[in-house]
Amino acid sequence: MEQNARRASSPSIAKVRLNAAIRRSFYGVKPSSVDSFRFLRCTYSSMYQLKQGLAALLACAAFATGREISFSDLDARGSSSGTVDFTQLASKLSPSAHIYLPGSDGFNSLVARWSNLSMPVANVVVVPGTENDVVQTVKFANAKYLPFLTVNGVHGSITTLGQMTHGIEISMKQLNSIKIAQDGQTVTIGGGVMSKNVTDTLWAAGKQTVTGTCECVSYLGPALGGGHGWLQGHHGLVSDQFVSLRVVKADGSLATVDKSSDVFWAMKGAGHNFGIVTSVVSKIYDIQHRNYALQTIIFSGDKVESVYELANKLWLTEGTIPEDLNNWSYWFFDPTLDTKPVIAMYLIQEGVDVVDAAYTKPFNDLGPIVTTPTSGTYLDLAKWTGISLSDTPCQKTGNANPRFPIYLKSYNPTAQRKVYDLFAQATTNASTPFSGALFMFEGYSTQGVRAISDDATAFAYRSDNLLVAPLLTYTPNGKALEDQAFKLGNQMRQILYEGSGQTSLNTYVNYAYGDETPKAWYGADKWRQDRLLSLKKNYDPKGKFSFYAPIA
Ligand SMILES: Cc1cc2nc3c(=O)[nH]c(=O)nc-3n(C[C@H](O)[C@H](O)[C@H](O)COP(=O)(O)OP(=O)(O)OC[C@H]3O[C@@H](n4cnc5c(N)ncnc54)[C@H](O)[C@@H]3O)c2cc1C
Incomplete structure (x- = not known):
């Protein structure tokens, strides 16, 4: 398995850096004005509500005059950025x-x-209100030699993000419009829209499209890395729906990127590397099935081999995943259920109120601890799988949440046993910091993804069937614990990798830890790497968009 030398900085180091960055930002402020500056917030919109117009803007500017932020650091390209007003x-x-x-x-x-x-x-967060605000912010950052980073649903967790040690975060949250085209074929989605808002708005209009499954991730964050979602079995990945994108490029210029542009290919899988998307036009569809059913089947750990042998037989080695079925399983430790982590198999079927016995019976016959049917609609899927707005993954808990993803074609029951035993040991020993860990096995239906040719986009893993990752949630407590999580996560992934018989590590860039290589994120094929490197050289030669899984 390839790994590069980049390692994450520890949470404590990150915190120290944050504090240092905040302190640094005050160094250029006259001591007497620190307090007022501390709370300076140029909230032009609220001032405008008071109908003070330009005067308000000037007042805000005047208030800040003379209170400049000093960056003593070198910026990402090594030149001194000096003082910024x-x-x-x-x-x-x-x-x-x-x-x-x-x-x-x-x-x-x-x-x-x-x-x-x-x-x-970051030393400052800019929240653009318009597309042109994004343009102006990027141009300003460039003029001041400041690094910048697009921030959206803040669920990006790849450790390469820690390479941003100062600069401007550009929060997309105000670019949140959603407009369905009159012909009902497409929707224009603002660069800061959350997945749930896309789903809800389309649903109200009798429409739907592929989005990420979690309600609080942005629409574009997942999409730029490919984007998995419940409807991918019908229509392909989230990014397969792109028709065109408005993109602010590294130099601050604005472009419409569509199939006539060479970078369109790269936006669908490696898009974080190439610009800030202010809006996207995506394909939409009439709702096919409103009703959905879930069967939750919980097994004790002694059933690991039989559960995954069955999954292989039904869907992966002897059969294919049916288009109307998504199957996920989670491993987690819940002492009220068992003394070791349980296997929770979720069978989610569309267009029915009860999951077909043909899908449930073989699993029920294995002797689960409990099996529970649930019925509802498409809008319930996030809640059923624990990723709705009110669930823990949508809260900012202060935890570290590293994942160690790998794509697989099928399960290796021997490797599943080995990794289960390691997971059980790691989550249940008396002093473990990882009792809240979750092992995720995501088996989406794949027909729509495979219907698109393998080389059509920068997303490299259309022929894989399973997205698998341990999520080693822990409360940060220094470098030693961080190293422990890193070692454990990689040990688990290595077992699965060796059991897979694959010759290269295939990872989902949007789940990646950050120690993987560009080959693992974007595909080991030389032509893929060459094509991405060449586009990066043309569109972002100075690496302005290189904090999130940089291709170079
Ligand atoms: C609980 C949970 C559930 C998830 N579910 C899914 C899922 O169902 N399907 C899936 O595919 N992935 C899923 N993911 C992974 C998800 O794709 C990534 O975490 C993604 O980075 C989240 O994007 P964000 O905007 O929320 O996060 P952010 O941290 O705000 O953004 C991540 C990066 O995306 C880029 N970015 C975001 N918006 C823009 C924009 N408008 N223009 C340019 N660049 C932009 C930036 O480089 C940024 O650093 C999930 C993650 C979590 C934690």
Whole structure:
């Protein structure tokens, strides 16, 4: 298995860096004005509600005059960035834009993330109100030699994000419009829209499209890395729905990217590397099935081999995953269910109120601890799988949440046993920090994904069937614990890799830990790497978009 030398910085280091960055940002402020500056928030929209118009903008700018932020660090490209006066940027932004500085509630809430491992560090957060605000912010950052990072649903957890040690976070949250085309064939989705909002808006209009399954991840975050979702069996990945994108490029220029552009291919799988998407036009469909059924079948760990041998036989080695069925399983330790982690198999079928016996009976016959039917609609799927807005994965708990993903074609029951035993040991020993860990086996239906040719997009793993990853949630407590999680996660992944017989590590970039290589994120084929490198050289030669799984 290939791994590069990049290792995450520890949470404690990340925190120190954050504090240092915040302190640094105050160094250029006159001591007497620190407090007022601390709470400076150029909230132009609310001021405009008071109908003070330009005067408000000027007042905000005047308030900040002379209170400049000093960056003593070298920027990502090694040149000194000097002192930055953000009022210059403020004067170029629309009335609805916001600039949040360290110490403000807005800043604190926008830099908080789902995973506290190797977090990016920013000295300011800009919340554009318009597409042009994004353009102006990128141009400003470039003029000041400041790194910048697009921030959306803040569920990105790859440790390469920690390579951002200062600069501007550009929060997309205000670019949140969703507009269905009159012909009902496409929807225009703002660059900061969350998956749930896409689903709900389309649903109300009798439409649907492929989105990520979790309600609180953005629409575009998953999509730019390919994007898995419940409807991929019918229509392909989230990014397979792209018709065109509005993209702010590395130099701050704006482009419409569609099938006539060479970078369109790359936006569908490696898109984080190439620009800021301010909006996207995606294909939509009439709702095919409103009703869905779930069968949750919980097994004790002694059934590992039989459960996954059966899954292989039904769907992977002797059969194919039916288009109307998504099958996920989770392993987790719940002492109220068993003394060791349980296997929870979720069979999710569309268009029915009870999952077909043809799907459930073979599993029920294995002798589960409990088997439970549930019925509802497509809108219930996130809740059923524990990823709705009110569930833990949608909260910012302060935990570190590293995953160690691998794509597989089928299960190797021997490897499943070996990794289960390791997982059981790691989650149940008396002093374990990993009792809240979750092992995820995602078996989406694949017909729609495979219907598109393998080389059609930068997403490299259309012929794999399973997205598998341990999620080793823990409360950060220093470098030793971070190393322990890193070692354990890689040990688990290595067992599955060796059991797979694959010759290269296939990972999902959007679940990646960050120690993998570009070959693992984007495919080991030389032509893929060459094509991506060449596009990167043309579109982002200075690596402005290189904090998230950089191709180069
Ligand atoms: C609980 C949970 C459930 C998940 N479910 C799924 C799922 O069902 N399907 C799936 O495919 N993935 C899923 N993921 C993985 C998900 O794709 C990644 O975590 C993704 O990075 C989240 O995007 P975000 O916008 O929420 O996070 P952010 O951290 O805000 O963004 C991640 C990165 O995406 C890029 N980015 C985001 N928006 C834009 C934009 N408008 N323009 C340019 N770049 C942008 C930036 O590089 C940014 O660093 C899940 C993750 C979690 C934690």
